[in-house]
Amino acid sequence: MEDSRESGESRSSQSSWAAGVLPAGEAPTASSMSSMSTNWAALGTSRETLAGRAIITQPLNHSGRLPRVYEVWDNVGGRNRFCCCGRCITGPDIDFWYNLCTWSLILIPSALYFWACSPHLWSLNPLLPIVTGIALIATIVFLLLTSCTDPGILPRRELRLAVPGLEEEIVSAVGVPPLPAEGGAEPEVPPLSDLQQSQGYRWCSTCKIIRPPRASHCGDCDNCVLTFDHHCPFVNNCIGQRNYAFFSAFLFSTGCLGFSVAVGVGIRYSSMGSLPDLWRNPVLCLVLGLIGIPTALMLLGVIALASFHSFLICTGRTTKEVLTGRITVAGRTLLHERGASLIHARSSVGQMQTQEP
Ligand SMILES: [Zn+2]
Numbered sequence: 001m002e003d004s005r006e007s008g009e010s011r012s013s014q015s016s017w018a019a020g021v022l023p024a025g026e027a028p029t030a031s032s033m034s035s036m037s038t039n040w041a042a043l044g045t046s047r048e049t050l051a052g053r054a055i056i057t058q059p060l061n062h063s064g065r066l067p068r069v070y071e072v073w074d075n076v077g078g079r080n081r082f083c084c085c086g087r088c089i090t091g092p093d094i095d096f097w098y099n100l101c102t103w104s105l106i107l108i109p110s111a112l113y114f115w116a117c118s119p120h121l122w123s124l125n126p127l128l129p130i131v132t133g134i135a136l137i138a139t140i141v142f143l144l145l146t147s148c149t150d151p152g153i154l155p156r157r158e159l160r161l162a163v164p165g166l167e168e169e170i171v172s173a174v175g176v177p178p179l180p181a182e183g184g185a186e187p188e189v190p191p192l193s194d195l196q197q198s199q200g201y202r203w204c205s206t207c208k209i210i211r212p213p214r215a216s217h218c219g220d221c222d223n224c225v226l227t228f229d230h231h232c233p234f235v236n237n238c239i240g241q242r243n244y245a246f247f248s249a250f251l252f253s254t255g256c257l258g259f260s261v262a263v264g265v266g267i268r269y270s271s272m273g274s275l276p277d278l279w280r281n282p283v284l285c286l287v288l289g290l291i292g293i294p295t296a297l298m299l300l301g302v303i304a305l306a307s308f309h310s311f312l313i314c315t316g317r318t319t320k321e322v323l324t325g326r327i328t329v330a331g332r333t334l335l336h337e338r339g340a341s342l343i344h345a346r347s348s349v350g351q352m353q354t355q356e357p
């Protein structure tokens with residue numbers, strides 16, 4: 001996959017590009033929009049809708065290079081968002097407040113703990129605040145890894161047709177039958193045999209792809225995800241095959257953080273003497289309450305969630321399978337091979353097939 005300007009220009013000049021291809025920088029007309037082929041080198045990122053189908057209508061840039069997958073994701077993918085030039089992917093922006101709640105519950109009590117408790121704890125035993133600091137760093141790292149890792153998104157039909165060689169890679173990596181119709185036409189009926197359906201293969205009418213057993217379509221992200229567990233708005237991402245281990249580690253480290261903070265607050269309270277002595281320093285009492293109450297709530301929630309996922313890991317089930325009761329196959333979820341990301345966010349988009357509405 002070449003990303004250079006030369007590569008983009010040479011591709012855009014190939015005679016195999018079908019009629020309807022636009023010259024670079026030229027605004028497309030309505031008739032050219034409805035053609036069977038779209039030249040992504042000439043088209044850009046702002047979108048219009050023609051007869052209900054999103055299309056790209058503005059020049060991407062003046063370099064003439066082919067756009068990358070993350071730059072045209074709105075047209076070939078779901079509602080996930082990219083950052084760091086396609087190196088990180090996270091969930092939809094509707095999860096913002098849930099995600100903010102998670103970060104606040106982790107950072108605010110931890111900051112107050114280090115301000116109000118750590119000097120006293122350090123004088124008793126330096127290991128107490130050091131262990132809390134390690135647990136805090138681990139929690140932040142695993143939260144970022146869970147939030148910013150591709151959970152195992154299965155590229156939609158449009159993307160498979162747009163990136164050369166992607167379809168072959170998916171068939172080889174996931175073991176699904178290849179896209180059924182040639183020439184970009186979508187099949188009118190699900191192209192699955194009874195045997196394939198009994199094995200757990202399903203047709204996704206949104207992504208227009210066959211998904212393997214245990215994969216499921218996330219309504220929040222609007223993508224199919226391999227070994228889909230659930231969509232977690234608190235980490236702003238799906239939990240699936242490629243980030244389930246990070247999510248489990250996040251739960252474990254958050255539990256350790258909550259426990260060590262709770263112990264530290266308890267020791268600090270006990271050092272203040274009897275109840276009447278506590279009221280001599282109301283500010284410190286308030287701060288300890290602001291640390292202790294959110295920490296206790298977070299700890300209870302994390303313990304319940306960690307217990308549930310320990311059960312899932314031991315039984316080889318996913319959250320969705322347990323909640324829906326629809327089980328086709330079982331298998332490891334925690335130590336399952338992650339596999340490479342299939343969305344190739346930084347790869348150049350080649351030729352994309354669109355259809356007349
Ligand atoms: Zn889907």
Ligand SMILES: [Zn+2]
Binds near residue numbers: 218220222231238
């Ligand atoms: Zn999702």
